[in-house]
Amino acid sequence: MQDPIGSLELEHAVIGGVVEALTRYADRLARDGGAPRDDLDRFVTFFREFADFRHHDAEESILLPALARAGLAWDSEPIAAIRRDHDQERYLVRVLRHAALQSSAWSDEARRHVAAVATELASFLRAHIAREERLVYPAARARLGREALATLARDLGRFERSTAPGVRAELLRTAAELTARYQDQDQG
């Protein structure tokens, strides 16, 4: 891994694409315009297993501690805000997961509620990614020296290799499919 911050930014690009797709999915769902329930399951799988279990976990267990070692306070901004954001995102994904796993049909009210939570998750993640790219990644580039960056790259690489090969590729395929399915110009 040459540039550890660059690799996290690439993951942001993937997550950002699915965030935009989720916004369009939620719009369709809100007006009952052809938003298959199965796709909610796929969005949840992506946000849970890629955005949370991989990306956010790597940030929390590897990047933020590296920044703390470089002098940023663990309990102050921006680190505290990032950790709070991750908790809030986990909560919203959990709400969507419960809805996706529900065996009975959604009532109109339940459908609109799912759409509202999905919209909230999308706007939350959009703001979170912007916050990290404005405050956290530049701080990492400014504060981590060559050795700390090399350690970061090694630790992120090890983290990535700790999951079964093929899982990441499968999640990236899900991301590409959802992003393609819910494009800008779709009219539902």
Ligand SMILES: [Fe+2]
């Ligand atoms: Fe994050």
Ligand SMILES: [Fe+2]
């Ligand atoms: Fe991030």
